[in-house]
Amino acid sequence: IEAYTRLSPAAGAEPEPYLRVTGPSETPAVVPSETPSPGGRRLPTEPQHPPIPPFPVALRTIDDVKPDYQIVTDARAREKLIETWTKGQNLAIAFDLDPKGALRGAAYSVQPGRAYYIAFTAHHLFGSDFSPTQTIIGHDLKAGLRALTPTAVRRTFDTALAHAVVFPDLRHTLEFAAESLLNYTPMPEEAASGQQDFLAAMESPDANQLSARRTMERADLALQLHAILAPKLEESGQEKVFTEIESPLLPV
Numbered sequence: 001i002e003a004y005t006r007l008s009p010a011a012g013a014e015p016e017p018y019l020r021v022t023g024p025s026e027t028p029a030v031v032p033s034e035t036p037s038p039g040g041r042r043l044p045t046e047p048q049h050p051p052i053p054p055f056p057v058a059l060r061t062i063d064d065v066k067p068d069y070q071i072v073t074d075a076r077a078r079e080k081l082i083e084t085w086t087k088g089q090n091l092a093i094a095f096d097l098d099p100k101g102a103l104r105g106a107a108y109s110v111q112p113g114r115a116y117y118i119a120f121t122a123h124h125l126f127g128s129d130f131s132p133t134q135t136i137i138g139h140d141l142k143a144g145l146r147a148l149t150p151t152a153v154r155r156t157f158d159t160a161l162a163h164a165v166v167f168p169d170l171r172h173t174l175e176f177a178a179e180s181l182l183n184y185t186p187m188p189e190e191a192a193s194g195q196q197d198f199l200a201a202m203e204s205p206d207a208n209q210l211s212a213r214r215t216m217e218r219a220d221l222a223l224q225l226h227a228i229l230a231p232k233l234e235e236s237g238q239e240k241v242f243t244e245i246e247s248p249l250l251p252v
Contacts, residue, residue, distance in 0.1 A: 059185045062217060068114040069216040071209070078118055085110055090157075091130065092137040092223035095144030096215040106144075107216040109223045115216035139174045139222045142250055156250055159225040165242045166232045178221050181228050186221060187214050 072078050085091050085108060092109040096117070109115040130136060133155075138144065140160040163172045170176065178184045233239040 058183075059179055060183055061185050062187055062213075065113065065184070067217070067220060069117070069213055069220075070115075071117045071119075071212050073119070081108070081116055086131045086134070088134065090135050090137055090223070090226065092219045092226065093141075093144070094138055094215045094218035094222065096211055097143060101143065101146075103144075105212065105215065107212070107219040109216070109219040112224050112227075113220065115220045117212040117216050119212075137222050137226045139177070139218060139225065145250065156247055157226055157230070158247065158250055159222050159229055161246055161250065162229040162233060162242060163225070165238045165246065166229060166236055174218060174221060177225055182221065182224055184221070187217055189214065 072081060088110050090110065092115075094107045095103060096105040096107070098104055103120050105117055105119040107115050107117045135155045135157050137157045137159065139158065141156060141158045145156075159177065160172045160174070163170070163177050170180075175186050178186055233242050
């Protein structure tokens with residue numbers, strides 16, 4: 001990079017600073033350098049979004065990672081887990097909804113690679129076990145939050161929303177975010193039709209267990225994405241926009 005000064009063609013005009021930018025195989029180009037404002041401060045610039053992450057060559061799956069996912073059915077074990085979760089600062093959650101949007105259960109994760117699933121019962125009110133100081137993490141939380149009590153969640157971190165703020169020109173599905181940032185392909189929502197799939201389903205867990213596993217995986221991945229996206233929000237200068245403008249509108 002070579003800096004030099006070019007005189008303006010207008011008579012009596014002051015010299016105009018320029019930069020010559022060249023690369024090893026590029027044609028030299030001349031671009032204006034940044035100029036300070038009259039007060040000596042640099043003019044505000046657009047938010048500096050991080051570079052688009054490259055896709056890895058090989059992607060891992062749940063069979064490669066072998067996470068610790070457990071379906072909790074015992075009431076005492078459930079209460080003990082909830083008591084532990086309320087002591088943490090962050091709690092990742094994913095909701096298991098039926099096609100009509102009714103809540104079937106929820107998965108929780110406070111440690112990468114580990115998640116628990118609790119089925120919905122009339123005796124357990126989801127959301128009543130959240131601490132007011134906790135940050136509830138999830139991917140695309142809006143639909144699930146509607147199934148909770150209105151005052152259950154006060155602080156949220158939606159990784160889909162954070163991904164949209166940090167990488168506005170990309171897709172924001174869980175599959176895309178996990179593949180590009182975590183080198184991981186989530187379980188498909190629905191298996192493709194075919195004879196081989198039908199025979200495989202005969203040896204696989206039932207539909208409820210598969211749905212629970214997918215839900216636990218979503219909670220686990222949301223927790224891992226939070227660890228990556230939270231620093232990127234700060235680096236891009238968009239943390240305040242995400243926290244004060246976008247996140248409060250999530251439950252609406």
